[in-house]
Amino acid sequence: RVLSSRSMASKTPVGFIGLGNMGTPMAKNLLRNGYPVIATDVFPESCKELQDTGAQVVDSPAEVAEKADRIITMLPSSPNVIEVYTGPNGILKKVKKGTLLIDSSTIDPAVSKEMAVAAEKMGAVFMDAPVSGGVGAASLAKLTFMVGGVEEEYHAAQELLTCMGANVVYCGQVGTGQAAKICNNMLLAIGMIGTAETMNLGIRLGLDPKLLAKILNMSSGRCWSSDTYNPVPGVMEGVPSANNYQGGFGTTLMAKDLGLAQNTATNTKTPVPLGSLAHQIYRVMCSRGYANKDFSSVFQFLREEEGQ
Amino acid sequence: RVLSSRSMASKTPVGFIGLGNMGTPMAKNLLRNGYPVIATDVFPESCKELQDTGAQVVDSPAEVAEKADRIITMLPSSPNVIEVYTGPNGILKKVKKGTLLIDSSTIDPAVSKEMAVAAEKMGAVFMDAPVSGGVGAASLAKLTFMVGGVEEEYHAAQELLTCMGANVVYCGQVGTGQAAKICNNMLLAIGMIGTAETMNLGIRLGLDPKLLAKILNMSSGRCWSSDTYNPVPGVMEGVPSANNYQGGFGTTLMAKDLGLAQNTATNTKTPVPLGSLAHQIYRVMCSRGYANKDFSSVFQFLREEEGQ
Amino acid sequence: RVLSSRSMASKTPVGFIGLGNMGTPMAKNLLRNGYPVIATDVFPESCKELQDTGAQVVDSPAEVAEKADRIITMLPSSPNVIEVYTGPNGILKKVKKGTLLIDSSTIDPAVSKEMAVAAEKMGAVFMDAPVSGGVGAASLAKLTFMVGGVEEEYHAAQELLTCMGANVVYCGQVGTGQAAKICNNMLLAIGMIGTAETMNLGIRLGLDPKLLAKILNMSSGRCWSSDTYNPVPGVMEGVPSANNYQGGFGTTLMAKDLGLAQNTATNTKTPVPLGSLAHQIYRVMCSRGYANKDFSSVFQFLREEEGQ
Amino acid sequence: RVLSSRSMASKTPVGFIGLGNMGTPMAKNLLRNGYPVIATDVFPESCKELQDTGAQVVDSPAEVAEKADRIITMLPSSPNVIEVYTGPNGILKKVKKGTLLIDSSTIDPAVSKEMAVAAEKMGAVFMDAPVSGGVGAASLAKLTFMVGGVEEEYHAAQELLTCMGANVVYCGQVGTGQAAKICNNMLLAIGMIGTAETMNLGIRLGLDPKLLAKILNMSSGRCWSSDTYNPVPGVMEGVPSANNYQGGFGTTLMAKDLGLAQNTATNTKTPVPLGSLAHQIYRVMCSRGYANKDFSSVFQFLREEEGQ
Structure with a gap:
């Protein structure tokens, strides 16, 4: 098979849509690796910050699609993804044939599949590539990407993703990254709550937490929650439980991911x-x-003493 | 502090009560290490097997207590422990002052504490030392013992327990071993069911299980359930899921341990x-x-297809 | 306000789409009340049965919409509703201005709202009117309808619904019927499982079930599950538990409704x-x-003895 | 069968042990019905109040047993019952042959059975007769008693219980009252939480709570929780939800009863x-x-808005 002209010309501009807490450091890492970045976001301030770092800012996803044949999106939830891809000023309104679209948002895999079908109708290729790792990992280019989509395009995606992450794993067809x-994250949540319950029970039974x-x-x-991210203050250093559950992965974000797991499970019975x-x-x-505390604060939630 | 005469005379007889699937290989390992064993069990066949290996069999726990000043008990559940210690022919009817009593049964820690109080009244010392590891580990002297009781007696207990196990961990006051x-085991069960749910969901979403x-x-x-004991057939070798969930740790035993966790949690609010x-x-x-299948069969329980 | 011409001419034809176990007896009750019925379904056999009772059968929802200005739909799930309303041969392709669309399917209220918006764009009015009561109640015109939609149109809907049901309740804006x-049904399921657990526990503790x-x-x-639909065989007559859990409201249908409740709860946090x-x-x-047994069979599911 | 001398002499003294919030008004109702009462409690103030109403106060359960051949106990939990019956100054130390012992505490049915066996050894009869209804019902003699024990003694118990309650139901052998x-109460808790979840979900979906x-x-x-004790403020009058969840049946008490249900279920598998x-x-x-709020406050617990 002949490599597409796209993946040959590796330092041609890359589009980036969604400049939030995660998207901004990710886009900066593309710039750092020498890729020109053409970006947009609904919040002007976010655009300003990236512009100052050297990105070209444009007005809409459609305009990004006119100017770049590789585009990364990093958005909060399914409706944003639908809007950015298929809305009136969306990517697919202006996308060029052969464009590689990589969505790093965490959304329902069914929506990823819909976007892939819509992209294919326009001659473009859509891949889902959600990340694990937080803002710190995004800044340090230490994210893990889980990638779903046609295998032939995986290497082209990998070229960009390795600028932003330490691990890139190919998972299978579109949607399997999600x-x-x-x-x-579902197993992580179960393990964390289980660890919190268990530590709490053990402490009440007279065991020293360490x-x-x-x-x-x-x-x-x-x-992982017991040996790397223990939720009990005093057991480990350098984890949110050692810092009053500041930082880390917020309860709201975990609730969102569990909602996706729940919907997906319901839909697949x-x-x-x-x-x-x-x-x-x-x-x-x-x-x-507890919305803004780290998700390991479930230990505190379950523990609080009667009468307090 | 002066070492007790008991722990000095290390090859004096050791009592062993409870010769089931676990107790028999444990007692054999004491014999193998040169300790004379004085044993009893309610089932004559179990006694016969150990007698053939060189143990002296007597009629009751009380009689064991007359002849040995170090006694290990390995019984199915709390009522058996209460009977063997405080029943009409129980250990405490004849126990000698200074005797070391080690209970390796898995029971309610509140019962362990009661037994310790009753033993102390007779001038004896009670420790709880439940095990993790199954029949195979018992035969190979690879059990892990979690020990609760007064710290001064821990070394005396350790001397015997190391004949039967690879790890002996001191946990604190009486009951903390339990x-x-x-x-x-509570966290293990949570992790296992969580792993089973997660693997099942992922497979339905198109991911390869491995x-x-x-x-x-x-x-x-x-x-541990995902990386060492994966419940999905075909993912790992040498685990019960690779062998139709035969062997391993039965669902009934897990249900029993979770019942203890539940009672303990209820009692401590x-x-x-x-x-x-x-x-x-x-x-x-x-x-x-599923009573007699390995507890990883929860994957099969949750998975079975509709209409089957 | 002037009554629409539609509600004046009460015996003009009524459209009916979805001739399943529920839809067929509902449509027959409209015929019985003197309404000409113009019907369609994807299954020709279902159409044949209603045709024999006097209905006019046409090929597509669009065709129904051309010929009737009051249309009732009774479909299995959200995707069917979306297809029948907004698909290539859907109602909205040919709907006349002022048409009253009543959807009696049980679906996600968010989909009802989308359909209402789509209908409004075409100048039609959409109401959701799901039913409680099974096939028997449908045959005897004893259904309960819970109706959501603009209040001005409620009386027009009521005129038709009272031909098919004993109770018609106005719930509020579009989606509130769903x-x-x-x-x-969520509270029903909770009450049923709770009753099953409680009766089982009581019986094990020595209480007579009656x-x-x-x-x-x-x-x-x-x-309701304890006093009207008790799940324990022998406690009541004339309920599914007295008849090996045949008939009634199947476990599959309950699982579907609970899935809707779950999705709705997740989406509204x-x-x-x-x-x-x-x-x-x-x-x-x-x-x-248990897929095809009545949902009260949860008593049997929880009860089955060990070793069986 | 010959009636015992005990039940013939109906206005001979009745013993009452446990003068808490419930016990005091219950004992007063016995006095009101003309029964001399011989009472005791660990708290002197409680004794004083009943003494002022005409009861004779003695120092210990054993002393009550010396002076009365019908004794009612109303205690907080299982350990108190065990102490009052079998402790060093307990009833059974001095109980007369043929004495009728009625325990109205809510405890583990297994403990009731143990007490019955212990009482029988002394020639006395033990019945369990826990109540439903709170302090108000106790004052107004409107309690419901659920009675377990030998049927021959039921009428003797009923004679006393009808002075304190409006309904007395015979449930079967000892322990079945519990x-x-x-x-x-388990089904009540399930129905209440289910009602709270359902009302909350419906309100979020746009339904009026009434x-x-x-x-x-x-x-x-x-x-019952939806039609008699609705947990949503504004739906009903005269219930705790209309009064900021004051009064009623406290969350702590419900948690205690659910703990009993849990232990009982665990023990019976x-x-x-x-x-x-x-x-x-x-x-x-x-x-x-929420410890001291009415148990219907689960609506508030589940509802509280994000960010608050």
């Missing part, structure tokens, strides 16, 4: 009893003052 | 929402044909 | 912990041989 | 998924400031 992301963590971590109860209950717990926490 | 065991396991294991969804739901799921599985 | 239906039902029904545990768990339980039941 | 109470309650109450979602989750929800509420 699937992998959603699955990981000792309990050590025992779990050498046994079959071990998980897949039973996810613990995933579903985890979703409800983070949903309640959002309503009770 | 607490550690129960906590670990690839999904790989992604989880390099990410924050990682847990500790919320354990996922632990509680995990208990209910294993309880339903016990009623629906 | 909301009321979904809410009722006596327990009587005590609950005179106390604060009382609910509303915590529904018990509703969510009820959904999961019915989802698992669908996978384990 | 079973009925626990079962009712209208939604009306629809549920004429449909299959109907339950009965799956109670919703009952178990209801327990966890009330347990979390106790830790988060």
Whole structure:
């Protein structure tokens, strides 16, 4: 097969749409790697910051599509993605044949599939490439990308994604990047709440929290939340629980991802009893003052003493 | 402090009560290490097997207590422990002052504490030392012991326990061995069901199970059930899921341990929402044909297709 | 306000789309009340049955819309509704200004709102009017309709709905009919599973099931599932539990409605912990041989003895 | 069968142990009905109040047992019951043959059975007779008693219980009174949380709360919590939700009863998924400031808006 002219000319401009907390450092890493960036966002201030770093700012996704044949989008949720791709000033209104579209938003895989179909009708290629890792990892180009889409285009995507991340994993057909992301975060939430419950129970039964963590971590109860991101203050350093649950991955974001997992499970008739209950717990926490704390604050939520 | 005469005379007889699937290989490992064993069990056949290996068999726990000043008990559940220690022919009817009593059963920590109080009244010392690891680990002396009790006696206990296990961990006051065991198994159950749900959801969304396991294991969804004991047939070798969920740790036993966790949480007013739901799921599985399968069969339980 | 010509001419033809188990008897009741019916369905056999009863059968929803200015739709799920209204041969392709569109399907209220917006653009009026009551109630014109839509059109809708149902309740703006239906069925499912658990627990504790039902029904545990539709065989006559859980409201249908409740709750960020768990339980039941049994069979699902 | 001398001499003294919020008005109703009362409690102030109303106060349960051959106990929890019956100054130390012992505490049915066995050894008869209804019902002699024990003694118990309650229901063997109470309260908790979730969801979907309650109450979602004790402020008058969740049945008490249900279910290997989750929800509420509010405040707990 002949490589497309697109992937040959690697330092031609790259479009970037969505300059939020994650998108801005990601776009900066493209600039740092020598790619001209043509960007847009609904918030002018966000555009200003990137412009100062050397990007060309334009008025709409459609205009980005006129000027770049590789475009990355990083948006908050499914409706934004639908608007940016298929809206009146959307990418697909002006997209050139052969354009590579990479969506790094975390959204419903069914929407990714719809966008891929719509892109294909215009002769473009859509891939989903959601990330794991937060703002810090975005700044340091340490993100992990989980990529779904036609395998032939994976290498072209990889070229750009490696400028912004440390790991790029090919997951399969369109939507499987989202699937992998959603699955990981559902299991993460279950493990975190489970760890919080377990640590709390152990402490009430007289165990020292550091000792309990050590025992779990050498046994079959071990998980990422117990050995790398322990939710109990005093057990580990350098994690949000050591800093009053500031920073990290907010409860609101976890609730959003669990909502996607829930919708996806419902639509595929897949039973996810613990995933579903985890979703409800983070949903309640959002309503009770934990929205902006790290998701490991579920330990605090469950623990607070009676009468306080 | 002066070492007790007991721990000085290390090859004096050791009592062993409870010769089931676990107790028998444990007692054999004491014999193998040169300790004379004085044993009893309610089932004569079990006694016969150990007698043939060189143990002296007597009629009751009380009689064991007359002849040994170090006694290990390995029993199915709390009522058995209460009977063997405080029943009419129980250990405490004849126990000698200074005797070391080590209970390796998995029971409610509140019962361990009661037994410790009752033993102390007779001048004896009670420690709880439940195990993790199954029949295979018991035979190979690879068990892990989690030990609760007065710290001064821990070394005396350790001397015997290292004959039967590879790890011996001191957890704190009486009951904390049980607490550690129960906590670990609760988190294990949560991680296993979570892994089963997640793998099932990912497969339905089009992900290859081996690839999904790989992604989880390099990410924050990682847990012992995903990386060491994956419940999906075909993902790993040498685990129960590779062998139709034969062997391993049965659903009935997991349901029992989760029942202990539930009771303990209720009694200490500790919320354990996922632990509680995990208990209910294993309880339903016990009623629906999964009682004797490995606890990773929750993947099969959740997965079975509609119409089948 | 001037009454529309439509509601004046009450015996002009009524369109009916969706001739399934529910739609067919509903359409027959319109015929019985003297309304000419113009009908269509994707399954020719269903059309044939209604044609034999006197309806005019046409080829597509669009054709129905050409010939009737009052149309009722009764379809299995959201995608069918979207297709029948907005598809290439859909109602809105040919709908006349002022047409009254009544959708009795049970679907996501968000889809009802979308249809209402689309209908309004064509000058038509859309109302949602899902039903409670099964095939028997549909045949006997004993259904309950929960109606959402602009209040001015409610009386016009009521005229037709009273031919097919015993109760017609106006709920508010478009989508609130669906909301009321979904809410009722979520609470119904919770009450049913709760009743099944409670009766099972009471029986295991030595209570006679009829006596327990009587005590609950005179106390604060009382609910529709305990006093009108008890899930325990032998407690009541004339309910599915007295007939091996045949007939009634199938587990699959309940799982579908709980999926709608779940999606709606997720989209509105509303915590529904018990509703969510009820959904999961019915989802698992669908996978384990209960798909076509009445939803009260959850008693049997939870009860089955160990070892069986 | 010959009536015992006890039940013939109906106005001989009645013992009463446990003079808390419930016990005091219950004992007063016995006095009001002409029964001499011999009472005791660990709190002297409680004794003083009843003494002023005409009761004879003694120092210990054992002393009550010396002076009365019918004794009622009303205590907070299982350990108190065990102490009052079998402790060093307990009833059974001095109980006369043929004494009727009626325990109105809400406790684990297994403890009731133990007490019955212990009483029988002393030639006395033990019955469990927990109540439903709160302090108001206790004052007005409007309680409901659920009675377990040997049927021959039921009428003797009924004679006293009708002085304190409006309904007395015979449930079967010892422990079934507790079973009925626990079962009712578990289903009540499930219905209440379910009603709170449903009302909250409906309101968010645009339904008027009064209208939604009306629809549920004429449909299959109907339950005691929706039609008699609605948790949404403004829907009903004269219920705790109309009074900022003051009064009524406190969250702590509901959590206690659900803990009993949970322990009982665990011990009988009965799956109670919703009952178990209801327990966890009330347990979390106790830790988060709802301990002393009426249990219908779960509506408020689930509802509180994000950002507040």
